[in-house]
Amino acid sequence: MVTHFSRLQLHTFSIPGVKQFYHEQLAFPISHESDTEIHFQPLPSITLCFTEGLEPNAPAHIAFEVAASGFDAAVGWLRNQNVTLLKWPDGRIVDEFDSRGRNVYFRDGDGNLLEIICHSYVQEGILPPIGNMSLLYLREVGMPVEADAVIPFREQLVRLMDFGLDKVFDNFTFAIGGTAHAILVSKARKWIPIAMAALPPAISISFGVSSIDFLEGVKTRLAAEGIPFESDAPECVSFRLYSYPICLEFADFGADVPARLQLPLARLKT
Numbered sequence: 001m002v003t004h005f006s007r008l009q010l011h012t013f014s015i016p017g018v019k020q021f022y023h024e025q026l027a028f029p030i031s032h033e034s035d036t037e038i039h040f041q042p043l044p045s046i047t048l049c050f051t052e053g054l055e056p057n058a059p060a061h062i063a064f065e066v067a068a069s070g071f072d073a074a075v076g077w078l079r080n081q082n083v084t085l086l087k088w089p090d091g092r093i094v095d096e097f098d099s100r101g102r103n104v105y106f107r108d109g110d111g112n113l114l115e116i117i118c119h120s121y122v123q124e125g126i127l128p129p130i131g132n133m134s135l136l137y138l139r140e141v142g143m144p145v146e147a148d149a150v151i152p153f154r155e156q157l158v159r160l161m162d163f164g165l166d167k168v169f170d171n172f173t174f175a176i177g178g179t180a181h182a183i184l185v186s187k188a189r190k191w192i193p194i195a196m197a198a199l200p201p202a203i204s205i206s207f208g209v210s211s212i213d214f215l216e217g218v219k220t221r222l223a224a225e226g227i228p229f230e231s232d233a234p235e236c237v238s239f240r241l242y243s244y245p246i247c248l249e250f251a252d253f254g255a256d257v258p259a260r261l262q263l264p265l266a267r268l269k270t
């Protein structure tokens, strides 16, 4: 099964700029750095890689799940770090939704829309909260597509990668593998809370999977659908879906972690 987002590769217009934001303001540790590339390791389970991009690019949207008990402190810490928190049209900054969670949004220097979010149902004590924001895992990555691609894209993720679905609408769906929520959204539907155009960013997305057997199954299904893929080693496979480069890699996240976290879809599957 897919357990988590393990690596994102994004473009930036300024390596020093992302370093100032992610390392100096957000205190994400640096795991690799060169003149044209920098990697951050906010959690053991996720690497954020930025490479210098020389072409115009649309901003991405990502969200980190944080421990509910650490949410208020995380918001206070972001304010202390002089991170500008974005407002809803009515002026509020912290949103409470479904009476089950809270979130706040902010942006990096390239305009990428970041979010920290907590859900009251997420069981604490399963994953260690990391850093000043009590990060648990990378929960969301936005994958905008053409309006008519949302439905076939989600059906493809269900078929190929055994994803579950939540918040299923014609123009929006969470496609969920373990803790990883891919947001399949129409380009015509804007990102909240600042009505930011949801254009497809230059982003490569790696998912961690819990077994080599699962990867073999994905390869079989890719071949059956005529989707080209590369697999230089048994523990990884890469391919493209709706122009997004996707990589699946075996990683020791813990196949039982999503269910132990009490994530709704993971509970249904066990």
Ligand SMILES: [Fe+2]
Pocket (backbone or CB within 6 Å): 061, 062, 063, 115, 140
């Ligand atoms: Fe989000």
